[in-house]
Amino acid sequence: MFRQLAKLAGGPARVFLYHPSELADYLESFWALRSRTADRPSPASPQPFLAAGGIRNLPPKTDWHHLMYAYLIECTFIDDIFYRVMYECLNGERLGILTPESQLWIRNTEDLFYKNTPPFLVYSVKSELRPDNAAIRRNAYYRMFGIELPQPQGIGGNGTGDNGNYVKPEASNLQFTEILEQFLSESWVGIENVRNVVGANPTDNRSVADHARRLYQMLRDRRQNGTLSREEFFAVAMMSWFHLTVEFNSPIIVDLRAEGISPEERLKRVGEKVKFPPHTKSDSYFQLAEPMSRVLNMIETNALSTSANVPVLYNPAGPLRNDIETVITHWSITTGRMLKANNAAGNAVNNVAALR
Amino acid sequence: MAEEKDQKAKEKALQTRTSSPEDPEALLEKVLQQPDVLRAVVEGFFQQRMNMTADKAVPELTDAQKELEEKAKLFRDGTAGLSSEELKDSAQKTPEITDVYGDDPPEWTRQRRDK
Numbered sequence: 001m002f003r004q005l006a007k008l009a010g011g012p013a014r015v016f017l018y019h020p021s022e023l024a025d026y027l028e029s030f031w032a033l034r035s036r037t038a039d040r041p042s043p044a045s046p047q048p049f050l051a052a053g054g055i056r057n058l059p060p061k062t063d064w065h066h067l068m069y070a071y072l073i074e075c076t077f078i079d080d081i082f083y084r085v086m087y088e089c090l091n092g093e094r095l096g097i098l099t100p101e102s103q104l105w106i107r108n109t110e111d112l113f114y115k116n117t118p119p120f121l122v123y124s125v126k127s128e129l130r131p132d133n134a135a136i137r138r139n140a141y142y143r144m145f146g147i148e149l150p151q152p153q154g155i156g157g158n159g160t161g162d163n164g165n166y167v168k169p170e171a172s173n174l175q176f177t178e179i180l181e182q183f184l185s186e187s188w189v190g191i192e193n194v195r196n197v198v199g200a201n202p203t204d205n206r207s208v209a210d211h212a213r214r215l216y217q218m219l220r221d222r223r224q225n226g227t228l229s230r231e232e233f234f235a236v237a238m239m240s241w242f243h244l245t246v247e248f249n250s251p252i253i254v255d256l257r258a259e260g261i262s263p264e265e266r267l268k269r270v271g272e273k274v275k276f277p278p279h280t281k282s283d284s285y286f287q288l289a290e291p292m293s294r295v296l297n298m299i300e301t302n303a304l305s306t307s308a309n310v311p312v313l314y315n316p317a318g319p320l321r322n323d324i325e326t327v328i329t330h331w332s333i334t335t336g337r338m339l340k341a342n343n344a345a346g347n348a349v350n351n352v353a354a355l356r
Numbered sequence: 357m358a359e360e361k362d363q364k365a366k367e368k369a370l371q372t373r374t375s376s377p378e379d380p381e382a383l384l385e386k387v388l389q390q391p392d393v394l395r396a397v398v399e400g401f402f403q404q405r406m407n408m409t410a411d412k413a414v415p416e417l418t419d420a421q422k423e424l425e426e427k428a429k430l431f432r433d434g435t436a437g438l439s440s441e442e443l444k445d446s447a448q449k450t451p452e453i454t455d456v457y458g459d460d461p462p463e464w465t466r467q468r469r470d471k
Binding site for chain 2 (some may be wrong): 059061062063064065114194195242244247248290293294297298301303309311312314315316318319321323
């Protein structure tokens with residue numbers, strides 16, 4: 001192949017002057033233009049990103065979810081479950097013969113997330129220094145939020161599992177959860193009293209703003225000069241891939257006979273096939289992921305650090321009110337801590353929960 | 357006789373009197389004599405309060421707050437996937453893979469070859 005390229009390029013030395021992405025494009029083109037295609041079939045021949053001109057119709061500016069989105073989706077054990085699906089499909093036929101559409105899904109999933117990606121891609125974060133994708137994500141979650149995944153052991157790209165042995169640096173936001181919960185509790189007081197015009201109003205916008213400011217500072221501290229941006233991009237990309245896979249009856253879901261009416265139902269059925277059940281609170285994690293991302297994104301704009309802006313969280317017709325209510329409800333379910341409890345009884349419940 | 361006449365006139369006057377800021381005692385007298393009036397007053401108060409909370413109690417947003425909500429909507433729209441209805445529809449349409457058996461190369465390869 002590359003000897004033929006030497007002829008095309010006008011000399012052998014020129015072959016080594018190409019950019020690696022051009023060489024990758026050349027190989028893709030070489031494959032796509034192959035003769036005797038009937039003798040060398042392929043379930044799928046994805047178009048290379050350069051030759052195909054990329055995916056069109058992208059908006060002029062793009063946005064992706066906060067790292068918290070990836071964390072919450074991963075809490076469902078979706079990565080562990082699909083890792084096992086991939087393993088079974090690539091090493092045998094226990095899960096059945098897959099349709100071409102599912103084979104393409106398998107190939108894309110393996111290429112994107114379970115191989116050593118070409119070094120020039122922005123989402124290529126794996127290397128000899130950090131060889132395990134799962135450990136890279138856990139490290140990012142720990143640094144940004146000071147929290148770990150509920151599953152004690154992740155499955156790394158090499159299939160051995162990281163055993164929780166990822167790096168936990170000192171510069172981690174260990175107070176994140178505590179401040180976040182205070183922010184959410186205070187916000188709930190504001191939501192409860194938004195229509196209160198007669199009685200004593202315990203809403204404390206200054207306190208909400210102060211918690212938002214502390215969250216802003218700790219999150220931005222970890223992001224200085226773009227630190228963790230690529231790790232976030234990779235984690236969000238990977239989890240959104242799996243999230244989309246279970247969001248509808250996609251080809252792999254149909255092939256595994258795991259159809260359902262909701263993401264958690266489909267994930268549960270896929271989990272049954274590979275004998276790895278999802279988290280019992282998967283539904284809440286799926287419900288939380290996007291609203292929590294939006295709330296944290298708003299906090300990171302620093303706009304909520306001003307008490308005058310805080311009422312947007314309470315506005316019944318506003319976009320943030322629904323998000324923050326969903327976050328408060330499902331965060332309480334997943335953690336077992338009652339964020340709506342601003343009274344003695346609720347605090348007692350929280351204290352009991354803390355003792356368990 | 358004159359006393360009875362006075363009493364009737366007093367009652368009639370009481371019935372025709374209406375409460376006002378200038379004559380608040382009229383309401384009090386009515387309430388004392390006709391308990392239903394009290395019920396109507398209390399219900400009226402709550403009705404008024406409910407209307408007020410529905411329409412006016414939520415403070416109107418400032419321009420800065422409205423701008424913030426617009427930002428939130430932009431981020432929401434920018435990161436949103438398909439709606440559940442759209443996902444449902446797409447699941448019914450089988451994606452087509454033309455290159456399964458190698459007899460139909462992708463469009464971009466044909467374009468490159470034709471050049």
